Amino acid sequence: MERKKMEQKKNTNRGLVIINTGGGKGKTTAALGLALRAAGHGQRVLILQFIKDAWKTGESKIMERLGPEIEMEQLGRGFIKFVDGKMHITQKDRENAEASIQYAKEKINSGKYDMIILDEINNIIAYGLVGEGKVLDLIKERPKELNLVLTGRGATDRLIETADTVSEIREIKHAYSKGIKAKKGIEY
Numbered sequence: 780m781e782r783k784k785m786e787q788k789k790n791t792n793r794g795l796v797i798i799n800t801g802g803g804k805g806k807t808t809a810a811l812g813l814a815l816r817a818a819g820h821g822q823r824v825l826i827l828q829f830i831k832d833a834w835k836t837g838e839s840k841i842m843e844r845l846g847p848e849i850e851m852e853q854l855g856r857g858f859i860k861f862v863d864g865k866m867h868i869t870q871k872d873r874e875n876a877e878a879s880i881q882y883a884k885e886k887i888n889s890g891k892y893d894m895i896i897l898d899e900i901n902n903i904i905a906y907g908l909v910g911e912g913k914v915l916d917l918i919k920e921r922p923k924e925l926n927l928v929l930t931g932r933g934a935t936d937r938l939i940e941t942a943d944t945v946s947e948i949r950e951i952k953h954a955y956s957k958g959i960k961a962k963k964g965i966e967y
Contacts, residue, residue: 794925795943796918800901800934803948804966810896810928811838817926818848822893826851827883829876829931830859830899836967854879855899859906868906876908880917887921894926901931901938911935 797813799806814824826842831853842851856875860867887895897917903909914929918941921927929938939945954962961967 792924794921794923794927796941797926797928798901798934798938798942798945799928799930799948800932800939800945801947801949802932803950804953805948806930806932807838807898809946809948810898810930813926813928814849814894814896817894818845821848823847823891824849824894824896825886825892826896826898827879827886828853828855828898829879829903830855837964854882866906868908873908876903879903880909880913884917884920887917887925887927890922892925894928896928896930899931900929901934903931904935904938905931905933911937914938915941 797810799809811826814826817824826849828851831839839851839853842849854875856872859872860869883895883897883900886892897914900914904911904914915937918927918938929942934942934945
């Protein structure tokens with residue numbers, strides 16, 4: 780019985796890898812809920828957004844007021860451009876993604892945070908901006924007590940196998956398909 784209690788205590792100190800993926804709306808929103816929950820328990824949280832640039836979203840505005848418990852940094856250069864219906868990835872996009880991964884690695888290994896959210900990181904793998912292996916290395920080499928949350932569409936099978944918890948958010952219906960544009964406070 781005593782050994783079981785020791786194992787349970789040991790497991791509570793081990794950080795989790797959580798993935799929010801799928802084609803539905805709410806992956807980042809769910810991760811932000813985890814950030815609020817962790818901060819409510821006095822934990823330090825860092826949110827790194829890999830696609831979004833310095834665009835003032837509702838979450839970036841409120842996070843400025845929630846420091847120092849929650850920090851948010853937008854590392855991206857904005858949304859990936861499409862030309863004639865095809866994704867148009869530039870060398871600058873690739874360089875930014877590589878630099879962002881390196882920056883994330885430094886933050887992950889800093890020992891300063893209890894939770895780090897890598898928002899839209901699955902997308903940068905799916906877009907071919909960064910290899911899956913680099914993200915798997917981030918997971919494998921992280922401090923063992925760090926909770927790591929990965930969001931974005933198209934999480935790879937290897938990432939899913941590596942994670943402790945995976946949620947797939949499926950779109951059933953979205954206002955956009957009715958011609959309703961992105962709404963402040965809902966989509967951004």
